[in-house]
Amino acid sequence: MATLEAPVRPRTTLHHGQFVNEPFFDFRKEENVRKMRSAIAKVRGQLGREYDLIIGGQRVKTTDKIKSLNPAKPSDIVGIHQKAGKEHVEPAMTAALKAFESWSRTSVEERASLLFRAADLLRERKMEFMAWLVFEVSKNWVEADADISETIDFCEFYGREALRFAKVQPPTQLPGERDSLFYIPLGVGAVIPPWNFPCAIMAGMTLASVVSGNTVILKPSSDSPTIAAKLVELLEELGMPEGVVNFCPGAGASFGDAVVAHPKTRYIAFTGSREVGLRINQVAAQQAPGQMWIKRTVLEMGGKDAIIVDADSDIDSAVEGVAQAAFGFQGQKCSACSRAIVDERVYDKFLEQLKARVEKITVGDPAENANMGAVINEGSMKSILGYIEQGKKDGRLITGGERATEAGEGYFIRPTVIADIQPKSKLEQEEIFGPVLAVIKARGFDHAMQIANDTEFGLTGAIYTSSREKIERAIQEFHVGNLYINRKCTGAMVGAHPFGGFNMSGTDSKSGGPDYLYLFTQAKSVGERVS
Numbered sequence: 001m002a003t004l005e006a007p008v009r010p011r012t013t014l015h016h017g018q019f020v021n022e023p024f025f026d027f028r029k030e031e032n033v034r035k036m037r038s039a040i041a042k043v044r045g046q047l048g049r050e051y052d053l054i055i056g057g058q059r060v061k062t063t064d065k066i067k068s069l070n071p072a073k074p075s076d077i078v079g080i081h082q083k084a085g086k087e088h089v090e091p092a093m094t095a096a097l098k099a100f101e102s103w104s105r106t107s108v109e110e111r112a113s114l115l116f117r118a119a120d121l122l123r124e125r126k127m128e129f130m131a132w133l134v135f136e137v138s139k140n141w142v143e144a145d146a147d148i149s150e151t152i153d154f155c156e157f158y159g160r161e162a163l164r165f166a167k168v169q170p171p172t173q174l175p176g177e178r179d180s181l182f183y184i185p186l187g188v189g190a191v192i193p194p195w196n197f198p199c200a201i202m203a204g205m206t207l208a209s210v211v212s213g214n215t216v217i218l219k220p221s222s223d224s225p226t227i228a229a230k231l232v233e234l235l236e237e238l239g240m241p242e243g244v245v246n247f248c249p250g251a252g253a254s255f256g257d258a259v260v261a262h263p264k265t266r267y268i269a270f271t272g273s274r275e276v277g278l279r280i281n282q283v284a285a286q287q288a289p290g291q292m293w294i295k296r297t298v299l300e301m302g303g304k305d306a307i308i309v310d311a312d313s314d315i316d317s318a319v320e321g322v323a324q325a326a327f328g329f330q331g332q333k334c335s336a337c338s339r340a341i342v343d344e345r346v347y348d349k350f351l352e353q354l355k356a357r358v359e360k361i362t363v364g365d366p367a368e369n370a371n372m373g374a375v376i377n378e379g380s381m382k383s384i385l386g387y388i389e390q391g392k393k394d395g396r397l398i399t400g401g402e403r404a405t406e407a408g409e410g411y412f413i414r415p416t417v418i419a420d421i422q423p424k425s426k427l428e429q430e431e432i433f434g435p436v437l438a439v440i441k442a443r444g445f446d447h448a449m450q451i452a453n454d455t456e457f458g459l460t461g462a463i464y465t466s467s468r469e470k471i472e473r474a475i476q477e478f479h480v481g482n483l484y485i486n487r488k489c490t491g492a493m494v495g496a497h498p499f500g501g502f503n504m505s506g507t508d509s510k511s512g513g514p515d516y517l518y519l520f521t522q523a524k525s526v527g528e529r530v531s
């Protein structure tokens, strides 16, 4: 169904000129549908292969394995991966430190060129990469397109940013001195991404590191190591030197924790849950024997994002925006709308229209491009169903509320709307990370804003209103890193919407924005006496 799809733009490519977002495919065109089906068939034929750890360019096997399963059909193995343990931290660090010696001195043009060439090759293989996401995390075609397009955007954007950082404005010149300031890499970074944007976020944190001259130990999520293996293979094919990215799938609690704690880890770039982010912050703060620096942490965490529907809003577009933001990719986005805060004057009308809209959403195999696929794994499904049961007690079930068993053996859950949820209750405060929307009644704009801000998170938010005054107030008062007006709260675009949240949503790193590479570099000031 076209309505959950992203806007269609023409396919153009600017290289080294001005940054332009990668356009999405138009799946109303038969030719694109045919090509996507053939990419899916090709990738289907490659499922179940085994992938090695890559440490300093060497392939390494382990006894323990990680099996990446298709959430829509868990009996299908997408990829079998080696499982790095604590004993692999030292070899990975040694390889990354060795590579840092030369990579940190490689010209920025050469490093940026790796990213531009990666963007080119990803464009050539775009549907194939998308198909891996269909199988590995149950994204439908449009969601998979958004993920790979964002990956291409990060390549193009950070490549240009690195070139810009290399030509920074000279500082004030003292008489008799030549004064300069330049940005140098940090060292070896631990890159720890989540599974929900398994290509874009994984590639974004890795490539921002690499283009800045750092080397990386990359530990992808155990739910999505295959797409990470594909990206690392692509970078190797482009001639990325050995040891620049060391590919180490492994358990967070053993390998991940040990990499964070290692004295030679210079920084940690993490995106994931609040709990793990806080744990990393704590471990990184402790000085290990032999550690010579304060570890830098870039921590992007969860959300409990709200859309406010004001009495003076266009209800049709509010319903559409809420439905897309709540249920796109099964609600498994940090930016997903999990709270609709609706003015009491339009509450009943909004709910009636929303119910009709949500009941049109199809749940099924993402390979067939259903609107919604399966949630990521069994544990996640159980946790989401637990929240739904709680919601049935705390509020009024409008639609959904159970597994969609007719969709197949996978972890399918119906899009669920629960109304009359009270502020401060569990469903209103905790991140569910699934297709569950809590609807909350507000007495007016002030009350709505108070409810929206009364959470420990602060990632995205949106307001639908036709009132200029309320828009201005929302800009001032809605305390989120990414605010949207009269549009949905998902779908941040690289360049236009630098992304990162306030409060327990993270360190507000603003990925895809002009400040991002500062986090992966350190500034060196030089004052040279010339007379």
Ligand code: NAD
Pocket (backbone or CB within 6 Å): 192, 193, 194, 195, 196, 197, 201, 219, 220, 221, 222, 250, 251, 252, 253, 255, 256, 257, 258, 260, 271, 272, 273, 274, 276, 277, 279, 280, 300, 301, 302, 303, 333, 334, 335, 431, 433, 459, 499, 500, 501, 505, 506
């Ligand atoms: P998660 O926190 O469970 O896992 C994230 C990564 O951390 C994984 O690679 C995991 O293996 C690793 N990890 C787990 N324990 C670790 C430890 N002790 N030390 C080091 N690494 C460890 O998160 P997830 O389920 O993969 O992703 C979903 C979460 O990510 C949600 O909370 C979502 O809101 C958040 N998220 C945030 C953003 C953002 O930009 N703010 C973007 C996407 C996802």
